[in-house]
Amino acid sequence: MNSPEQRMNEVVALQRELESAGYVAEPALAAALLLMLDLGRPLLVEGDAGVGKTEIAKALATVRGAKLIRLQCYEGLDVHAAMYEWNYQRQLLAIKLLEHDERPAALKEQDIFSERYLLKRPLLEAISCAEPPVLLIDEVDRADEAFEAYLLELLSEFQITIPELGTLSAVTRPLVVITSNGTRELSDALRRRCLYQYIDYPDFDKELAIVEIKAPHAAGQFARQVVEFVQSVRRMELQKKPGIAETLDWTAALLRMGISVIDDDGAERILETLSALVKTRGDREGFTREVVARIAAAC
Template structure:
């Protein structure tokens, strides 16, 4: 199998080195994630990251692009996404302008005009084509579980040989395959065929100590006590039966909001008025307030 372009040119020669390089870009990876990321680089395989929303899957791809000095090209998946929206499209307004200009100039050669209409300059490259043509690059296929089964099968085909055929222009093959990170929030099961093509890693919510470290690393203006209180509260919120338990992203949002308010120590009153930064459903907020915010912060 062809090795990825990022290795060995990236200088990442071990999982420990990847941990250090990611830390330089404010991403604290544990040993399991760093090992999966390193093997994806070394083996030239896509990395499939699965886990609940907000645990750092997208942030990992962003940090990898910074580590590798490669642009991040993101394909956000959604229901109804098709190949044309992910691959390429023709710029019809520009083609029409070209036709009108040719008519005004008196060009009568129909074959020539038709050939010019499908020139590369009229092609609009979407994320997958851009990733194949950009060396090096990191391709993030975000939330593949939101796409339809048909698109999932199409993506598998693209990732198998990193080749795209454009009928009017020919075949585009990646000079060096991009580093690929595929993420899923597991709103539905992704087919085994796609997972088999990738290296797989399940991203857990961080431990209390790691979450404190992440908050302090990303938001150095936050007081140590505040970072500990937010992390402890987030851990307790995840143990509740909520519609949307908070991820690390919400912990960071909450801390950033508190820092913006000049808060150095979290109390129940302040937690009540800022709860919308960490809980995104009215029912969740009402439940936590009803249970008592003092209990949420107890021991913090």
């Protein structure tokens, strides 16, 4: 049994490692990642778009020095695109070449349905790596329920059955990170099998830390103002709230425009950069010069 201090130290250490990989993680997330390594369970991450769900997997891969394998889900994603497919063209070519071969038919068949002719898609690739990779299953809610069932089988058994070849078991267990945007309710079975993490929009300190890491050109006071401004924008009634990526884009846009201080005098020029921050027409109409000046003055 670990002593509690030891575990806390591990959490803090992982947090530091993640930060040096460019990801500012809350201690709760670091603790969940440690638990994920302990229990070998996938981590299901939910939260609004743009809060850095996908980045978790990338940072984890960097920290562990592992390969990142990404499966982007979409409506209509099927086994052939996600797990494996036979390379039919090459198989046919092989058949033609083998026509004059003297070997018995069974052997030839074995040859044709061997791994050489198998196209590995992300899921199969993930379980056949020699070193445990990080498998990112992105936006799982976009795939259909049927695919979710396939996924469940994979996540519980870590093996894939290919009729012509037999069952392939995982060489090593990948670290699985699943993200969901909530466009569809996920099945309880999937939720039960995963550890869970809900990521909210970052608070001021966390976002400031992120901006300082990702946009080192933004000097201290300016970075604070930028983050303050974005935090105020998020508190407004918007159709689409800006995520962290938008904050970084906007910071870059401001720097590019040569703006290095946010105040109500510069509202005109800030308005010109807002396309990096506000992304729907309805929201954009809400940002008049006065509104921007008011928010900027408060920063």
